[in-house]
Amino acid sequence: MNTLTLPSSQPRWLQALTARPALWVSLAAVIGSLLVGLLLVRLLGVPVVDAALAFADGAWGSPYAFAASVNRSLVFALVGIGFVLAQRANLTNVGGEGQIAVGGIAATAVALYGHVQDLPMGLGFVLPMLAAALAGGLWGALAGVLKAKAGTNEVIATLLLSFIAVWMVYGSVQSEALLRQPMTHSNTLPESLEVPEATRLPLLTGDYSMPLHLGLPIGLVLAVVVALVLNKTVLGLHLRAVGLNPVAARRAGIAVGSTVVGALFAAGVFGGLAGACMLQGEQYSLKAGFSSGFGFDGLVVGLLARGSVTGVIAGSLLFGFLRSGGINMEMVAGVPTALVVVIQGLIIVVLAGAALAMDRHKETER
Amino acid sequence: MSVWPAAVEPDSATPSSAPASAGALLCLQGMGKRFGAFRALGDVSLAIAPGEIHCLLGENGAGKSTLCNLIFGVYQPDEGVMTFDGQPYKPTGPADALARHVAMVHQHFSLVPDLSVVDNLLLGQSRGVLKRGECADRIADLSRRFGLALDPRARIQDLSVGERQRVEIVKCLMRDPRLLVLDEPTAVLLPDEIAALLGVCRRVADEGCGVMLVTHKLAEIRQVAERATVLRGGRVAARSEQPGQELDELVRAMIQRDLADTSATPESRAASARPMASVPGVDAIRTGRVPEPALMADGLSVVDADGVKRLDRFTLIVRPGETVAVAGVEGNGQSELAAVLSGMRPATEGRFFINGQEMTGRAPREITRAGAGIVPEDRHAVGCITGLPVAENLFLDRLQRFRRWGLLDRRAMREQALELMQRFDVRAASPDVGFGGLSGGNQQKAVLARELTLDGLRFLLAAQPTRGLDVGAVQAVYGHIQQACDKGVGVLLISSELDELIRVADRVVVLYRGRVMGECPAEPAQRDRIGAWMAGHEA
Amino acid sequence: MGWEMAAVFAGSTVRLAAPLLLSATGELVSERAGVLNMSVEGMMLTGAFAGAVGSWATGSPAMGLLIGVLAVLPVALLQAVLSITLRANQIVTGVGINILVLGATTLAYREIFGGRSRTEIPGLAKWAPPGLADIPLLGEHVFHQTWLLYAGLVIVALIAWMMRHTAVGLALHAAGAAPKAVDKSGLSVTAIRYGAVMLTGVMSALAGCFLSIGDIHTFTEGMTNGAGYLAIAAVIFGNWRIGRMLGACLLFGAATALQFQLPAFGIHVPSALLIMLPYLLALLAVGGLVGRQTAPAYLTQAYVR
């Protein structure tokens, strides 16, 4: 019906463009920001080719670099999927950082002190993961309960909860009564012990030359599940209904309050899982600053995706590889990694500003 | 100069003349306003002289507020010209209007609830340091001149509705208005407050200010109006130079039907606010001799956040197979009644039963389960989710039915939706188009389709089900309601369309200011009584 | 000795609270008008950076202050255009600006100072109000402060007075409580909100300058380190009233200052607990557990006539 109403004089490419404005605007924002990044590289006096080569080498130049980029993308994607899930119910979950943090705490605690490493059938790494998911979920649900009961803006609540959780990690590795490793010698850092071998996420290739771990297939399966839930189930429809019109949803018998809490719980579960992947898949021990701002990167990925799981995957790959390449750019070409941060900031700001234009188009589409 | 609208010929019974433009304060010529494709106003001309109280009448949606907003600069006209004091007048915003001493009291209050009266009066009127004392003195002065008592230090949120209205008026008066526009200022006031307000209007006019008063209430017109203009569908339907004597003609022009005797004595007035026990048949129900009523409402009251009683001890029984209509001018408690019965808002007091089960304070879901179909008054806000496709909206409350292996069986949903759309003549390109893309009538038919196909339907609440629908759609809607009725469903129909509810319903109860004014069989012969009750004529 | 400790504690509290107070006051005005600036953090960082660079380049801390304030204007304008004119989600906008500013200042700092500069950045002079300066202990430890602190207090007092007693204050309040009423009274909601966001920018810039050239005469990458979010937390905890917000800022400042005083008394409280305390308190406040919160009714809602 829509295509019929389009004036036929419009060229093909313009039709294609107007049909998916969000996609094109997002792409334009990303490409524009990358161009600004290149411009900055020039201004910094670094030959663009050198920088680009260093970038490519760091992002996908070797099996290891590739795997490291993918692992990072995995974390962003998990947080992003959680974000998109909650967003379906019109909830903005900016608490990914905190959910990663509590997930990390829970995974560490269970892996180290939960007597799980001798359990059969991979339970050794499954249980800490589940604990992380649960902890992240509860952390998210807390914001949901505040929203449902007291009408607290979930953005403010999840943000504050993030700060609290980040300092909880700091606190928990400061004290031996909590998760700090026993002080055996003078340089014993405020970190937890390394989690036992059996509680780590098994490597897919078996060695570290390409350290993809089991979190990746788990994440992919979950991504498919979430995409299914969002688009093909009653639950997904309920989420959408609550997000689009809570009053009508309530009238139609949907429990709006529990949906809100549930959505933020689910978002938190993904944050917690991201924490588990970071801890059990890569870092192996909990340290202050463990979450490394990945929760905020995941948030950006979620925002970029505009509600689609495919979008999350694309965005997380973009940022995962961007960051990996950025690190190498600094080592090889001397371009500060802060450049990547600038690019990220630009992308968010441009997309936020373009939202009205994109949504307006959507409205007329209906 | 001809200012008669081309399309509408003046009713021969309405003695009226072209508005005098000589010496007019405000003169409108051929004003038109569109909202998208919708023409809210077309070719409206009128004039207001200094010292004149000019009443603007019209049904809901006739365009009264839109016209006021054009004068006040909130909207800009698409066509037509205005002159003020003989000068061209083209306000681009309220600021322009205020600069020309045009002031307006809006239909909905525009006060800042957590500020004091003084601060509200000073907002936009003062620069630099606030001179609250000076302002309080002026308030006192105005209070004396116009008899409007106000405590300058009181906070708006602590004031009654009437007091707030007074603040709005004083706000206008502070600006030394030359033209005062009042959009339904009396809709929320108590009788003595109305009298006081009309007195103020009189005095303001006596000081040489032009007054434009929007109202639905005939008594007010009789009391103060010097001239009146009736809008209908955005066009001038009639004018009157002595509205006090031509009330009937005005009303006829407004609703295009007769309201012969507005002072008829209602015999069943006593029906209002009676206790449950006095409703005939209650004992029989309690003792199980008669089938459970579809709805039994026992003394339902609703008090809103401002402490105003919106619904006052509403008591009613709807039997299976019976259609009871709730008539009344909008805003007299119908919305609150619907909200309570659909579980969207708790009643302040009273109880109600659906199909014999007590549903007081239950969630909407439980009310649906008890067999109550609800066609809400505001279909956009409550009845549907415009962002979802038609099929999803058709089955919003029973999505579980389409679960197959945990996934949503869209195919089955689509098929059943198509079937339902055919049965209820919902016209859309496909079940997958967005609900918001349907025309108003088709949206309404879709909502009806959903509610009428509810499992175990015993009671149907249809609030304003035909609002905004074309003639064919209206027929279809009432056809469906009639069918449901025939199958033994009890129907409560809330409507302000007198003709239709008389045609469809078995009984009519009339709400006025939240109270049941009277009850009578829905027969054409009762129309006058019903009309009188709707206008608040008790005796 | 105990008294001296108390005086130092008080002075420390005041210094740590001052940047919060400055930026929180700006943010309060903006939130009152209906715009939530998550970007306070970024605005502070901009101010801190530009103030430091300006002071270093011109050799005059006062010029640095001016440059800091000027530099924040485009950032504030960006926030305003995005959230008011383009009606973008205010939170997303703010987070984006913060990330952008963090990256940009880090990059620029390294470019300008080469990352290894030991150059002393001239800082604002200290001053004590005559009379108060001579009070034993207090004079030295509490009242001897950067003049910006006193100027800031005066500005905050002026803003508090403005909010209460002037037409502008009234309009600001109404723009967040009932924008429709503002529009219909002939004022422009958009103009008021733009003004409020710009004021937040200026106040945040002052706060940032206080951090860099006021107190410690240096800039470090990402030096605001969450202070902007803390300022927002103070506004929330202060229930959108300047008086209570002042108390919240002092409380948050004291919580930090306590870290350095407790060891002297042999009391050991985990520092993580003290650091997260403000966030915890703010969470309790927004959760409605510390009295009834009454946020401006139209906070974060774009106005469409």
Added chain:
Amino acid sequence: ADATRIGILIPGSKSDKGWMESGYDGLVAAQKAHGDKIKVQMIENINYADMEQALTNLASKNQLVIGVGGQTQAAVMKIAKRFPKTKFSIVGGNKGDSLPNVAGYDVKQAEIAFVAGAAAAMLSKNGAVSYVGGMEIPSIVNAGKEFGKGAAYINPKIKYVENYTGDFDDVAKSKEATLAAIAQGADVHYHILNLGLRGMEQAAKEKGTKIIGSYTDRCGSDPLYVAYSITGVGYQVEYAIKEVVSGSWKAGYKPFGLAMGAKASDMLICGGTAAQKTKLEEIKKDILSGKIKVLEG
């Protein structure tokens, strides 16, 4: 011959006025000394999540990888197993698991902190000295304790105040911590801080107290500094590079500190009297001989 390829990871900012900067200075000195014979890749300001990747990149392209700081140890140990042919040196490493391709250089800050404490006691006019540490980790805490003991060694009645800000780089907090110490009478301050040092300088300048520097010689260039200790972070970086270039690099734990000479660890009072100098020398000797026992760190 090809240049020796060296990768260096500085977890903090290379311009932090402290540990990281000292390490970077060592690198610069080594580059000067070896010229074309070495080729360096460096990365700074790395958070935990990125550290492994950065180390792997460095390890795959270089013959020697230096991690500047104990916080790199865990990651280095992990990566070193995967790159048995690459050599790794950890500056500020400590005893622990050993790998055939990892060398850990122990800075032994506690030793020199004791000496610094002694110097502080000699320099203090009020009979009170203070110490501000960044993170509250054993090596930093031990250094603080030894500083206090060293001061008491000279003046048993001396008052000692210590404080930890939780962050080596937080300027405002170090300033407040120093002011708190000054309020208790301290007039000579020692520290293990990085960027945070600027806060201490600010406080000392305002209150007219003095600082004993660490890492860098500031005698004469800055009147705030009355003495400085050398903690050979830079020296260890230079050492690692020199060993690799000359082919004599060895794995395993290696204590530095006083035993490795003045470039690794030393204490100097700016314009100190002969008596002060001899006393400090005497203390150093006693520590080396074990007559004075100090904690590790």
